[in-house]
Amino acid sequence: MKFIDEALVTVQSGDGGKGCVSFRREKYVPRGGPDGGDGGKGGNVVIKTSPRKRTLYHLRFKRHFRAKNGASGLGKRKTGRNGADATIEVPAGTLVFDTDTDHLICDLVTAHETYIIARGGRGGQGNARFKTSTNRAPRFAQPGASGEILNLKLELKLLADIGIIGLPNAGKSTLLSKISAASPKIADYPFTTLTPNLGVVHTEWAEPFVVADIPGLIEGAHQGAGLGTHFLKHIERTRMLLHLIDASTVDPHNPLSAFQTVNSELCQHNRALNTKPQLIVLNKLDIIDTQKAVDAVRTALDRDDIMTISAATGQGLDQLKSKLVNMLDAENGD
Numbered sequence: 122m123k124f125i126d127e128a129l130v131t132v133q134s135g136d137g138g139k140g141c142v143s144f145r146r147e148k149y150v151p152r153g154g155p156d157g158g159d160g161g162k163g164g165n166v167v168i169k170t171s172p173r174k175r176t177l178y179h180l181r182f183k184r185h186f187r188a189k190n191g192a193s194g195l196g197k198r199k200t201g202r203n204g205a206d207a208t209i210e211v212p213a214g215t216l217v218f219d220t221d222t223d224h225l226i227c228d229l230v231t232a233h234e235t236y237i238i239a240r241g242g243r244g245g246q247g248n249a250r251f252k253t254s255t256n257r258a259p260r261f262a263q264p265g266a267s268g269e270i271l272n273l274k275l276e277l278k279l280l281a282d283i284g285i286i287g288l289p290n291a292g293k294s295t296l297l298s299k300i301s302a303a304s305p306k307i308a309d310y311p312f313t314t315l316t317p318n319l320g321v322v323h324t325e326w327a328e329p330f331v332v333a334d335i336p337g338l339i340e341g342a343h344q345g346a347g348l349g350t351h352f353l354k355h356i357e358r359t360r361m362l363l364h365l366i367d368a369s370t371v372d373p374h375n376p377l378s379a380f381q382t383v384n385s386e387l388c389q390h391n392r393a394l395n396t397k398p399q400l401i402v403l404n405k406l407d408i409i410d411t412q413k414a415v416d417a418v419r420t421a422l423d424r425d426d427i428m429t430i431s432a433a434t435g436q437g438l439d440q441l442k443s444k445l446v447n448m449l450d451a452e453n454g455d
């Protein structure tokens with residue numbers, strides 16, 4: 122399940138400000154001597170990992186990052202102001218390559234990590250610094266050093282934020298295809314999905330997130346039945362689960378059977394999976410008489426946060442996306 126997000130950006134650090142040529146001029150102080158201050162330092166371009174970012178998608182719209190130049194030095198030995206840094210926010214896990222040399226510059230692993238990718242130029246020295254016993258009135262100052270320009274390729278191996286689990290045929294792949302640009306194979310027989318598929322979900326109001334469609338689980342999966350739990354290791358790394366249930370197959374006398382089968386397989390594979398936040402979603406609400414099944418599941422679980430959708434018609438998908446965004450933000454501690 123390799124899914125790489127890529128972005129090309131150009132970064133430019135700020136030039137250093139030039140040094141100042143100036144002489145002290147004050148009443149009653151004849152020949153006050155040189156007092157030109159140094160130029161300010163150019164700003165750096167900094168790459169920073171932010172837990173709010175989940176993909177590199179935002180870099181499709183902003184590809185140039187330029188830090189500000191340092192200001193020139195001033196009289197009275199005043200140093201020019203330093204140029205402001207430019208910051209590129211990326212998710213943890215981003216690799217940064219120099220596209221001109223293909224060299225890996227840095228591998229940002231943890232949250233809130235910062236790396237100076239392009240250093241600002243040094244400010245030039247003002248003439249006050251060049252005063253010597255033989256040249257007491259230097260009429261020159263240094264120019265600032267130039268910033269650097271780099272072409273970068275950012276690469277991120279996407280990990281799913283959300284794993285869709287459920288029995289075969291629940292509509293997991295259909296749901297993924299409706300909320301993302303992924304086009305997994307969809308069919309009315311079980312085990313259509315043989316390997317997990319990833320899709321990026323975009324909304325107009327939130328940071329994109331990544332959803333994985335996991336092959337269907339059946340009873341005995343932890344012992345190898347069906348496709349087994351081979352793919353559950355992908356679920357282990359997701360932050361939350363979307364448990365999809367086909368409402369048209371819910372037995373009103375035993376409404377939780379599908380739900381319990383899948384959860385017990387998860388748990389037998391790895392107990393920790395049971396503690397992952399799980400959103401329960403009933404699918405295929407376009408089929409008649411499914412409302413009874415929904416009510417039965419709601420009553421049996423005694424939870425009112427169960428969502429209902431039809432992946433086929435698109436009913437309820439906007440509400441579902443908002444709910445997922447809220448849950449991910451809550452996980453982030455926002």
Ligand SMILES: Nc1nc2c(ncn2[C@@H]2O[C@H](COP(=O)(O)OP(=O)(O)OP(=O)(O)O)[C@@H](O)[C@H]2O)c(=O)[nH]1
Nearest residue numbers: 289290291292293294295308312313314337432433
């Ligand atoms: N009526 C109706 N049919 C649906 C809906 N969602 C999915 N289906 C159908 O259900 C069948 C199974 O859908 P898939 O998306 O392949 O199911 P899956 O959960 O990915 O199945 P596996 O990959 O085999 O585990 C397909 O025939 C879909 O067209 C829905 O909302 N309404």
Ligand SMILES: [Mg+2]
Nearest residue numbers: 293294313314
């Ligand atoms: Mg599928």
